[in-house]
Amino acid sequence: MKARLTPWKLGTRRLREGAVRIVIVGLFIMFVLVPLYWVIVTSIKPSKDYLTVPPVWFPAEPTLVHYTAALFSYRGLQGLINSLIISSAATLLSAVLGTMMAYSLARFRTGGQHLAFWVLSQRFLPPVAIVLPIFLLFRGWGLYDTHIGLILAYTFMTLPLSVWMMYAYFRQLPKSLEDAALVDGLSRWQAFRLVAVPLAAPGIAAAAVFIFISVWTEFFFALILTSRYAFTLPTIFRAFLGFQGAQYGEACALATTSLVPSIVLGMLVQRHLVRGLTLGALRG
């Protein structure tokens, strides 16, 4: 016998499921959003409100003084500009090179069956293993503490990730579209540029977001390979935990500032990330 669900039973079951869902989602939101809220609110709190018990949920006299201090006294603005230049350039280079390398691996089986995995295996190297040789090379080549130096370092660091992501993407794109383009009179390069790349746009966008975020937040290489000139945003945070105690307001102001580019980028590519471009290409 199958138990019949009366409307009343159905109602309580729905209610129970709804309650469980609300609790789980609520916990998750608290876990993610409360620290974020704390950072943002602290960035506009006067120093006396930092660590009070009970906490000040919203300051009575919000202030932007920490922003001016972080951006100008601590050279946050310079760091922000450096970070933007370096992250954008490295992301662009890594995405472009990665897409071309991945296409070659996916369509021509370049390097047999092992090269693709070898590229990914570069990712297994701990950064400490290579940072010293790179430091010495960069000093010799005059790339130490330059934008170009850090851009190159980040491009090569993130290439395995972008190659591997795009390799997976190209492999699931139907080959017949490029065959059609080749027979249609396009060169291999045109087929890549006019057919394969537009179809791979969602994959490229996803890869670019990953690369940008990993470069934007990178600390270790930036710390070793830069000093007074090409320093990036993350390296500045050292200064806030100094002799005179922690500068919570300035740290949070800079942290809030550094959130903005990631959010903007996420919004820009969101459309690409979700668009299923290959729909309708094939039998449907």
Next chain:
Amino acid sequence: MANVKVSALHKHFGPVHAVRGIDLDIPDGEFTVLVGPSGCGKSTLLRTIAGLEEIDEGRIEIGGEIVNEMRPRDRDVAMVFQDYALYPHMTVFGNISLSLRARRMAKSEMEERVGRVADMLGIKSLLERYPRQLSGGQRQRVAIGRAIVRNPRVFLFDEPLSNLDAQLRDEMRGEIKRLHQEIATTMIYVTHDQVEAMTLADRIVLLRDGVIEQQGAPLDLFEQPTTLFVAGFLGSPRMNFVKGRLEGGPDGVAVKLNGGGPAWPLPRGRNPVLANGAEVIVGLRPEHVGRAGTGPAAQGFARVEAAIELVQPTGSRSYATFKLADQPVMAELQAHDISHAGERMCVDINLRRVSLFDPGTGKAL
């Protein structure tokens, strides 16, 4: 417009020898259908002609020019793919005009040519749409439009109708045939469907395991198959095969079926080169086995009594299965010749149309 000539072509995929020494000469303007079961190498052969697969050995000529090393774009061939392969990020106009854009054609001429092709295929109202907004038949039309807009020397079709439903397939088949009559360009068409092959082809090339089993006009292959395989592949329902044995008779050679019954004298002119008593396979097309008339069997016909075991009406015809010398045989009857299984009736077999095969080699006798 060009002829296509393939000589001693070989193609391997790793350990698989997909195309094994094919020689093929397709005259200018001919509609050639490459047909065969899956894995016979027909699509591979087509793709080597397009330049999408490199060849291991042999030679391919288009219009008298050897194209072995030529890139696909320089061969001036157009291809229609099984999955349509429309560019999903371009409109119908973009899809059809891409090849013209690649050749840097002036915009006005491009628009005029695309418009003419769209008119011809009845897709003019769809030019601004994207492939995902089209039905299967419309997509197929766009794919064909993309091929014909260029005026290529040769058209290649790779199972273009196999994703369509039966009704649409019949319709598009007719359109492709009409297209060939209108533009009279060399067309090479790959299919595994023998009905498509029969209806479309000027010439059928039947492939099996990477070699050409037989080629010729559709009716020649149908009526004079050179092997058991060709006989079984073409025709629906397929040819009946019954085991028998040759016998010398007073009026020449006769064939006696293994399960018993009288020997059937073979019509004059049919003198198989096998010894008396040799095993043969007798091939009977269902349409040559029919209900007997009222009088005695006519000259050249053998009459047998049949206990019908299975009836498959199709509307215009009914297919009836019975045992002939203990071996199942299908007869094609008029729809009202038979009502139900279990009936007993006399059928006449047209001995003039009987095919004989050597069971050892599979070759026709």
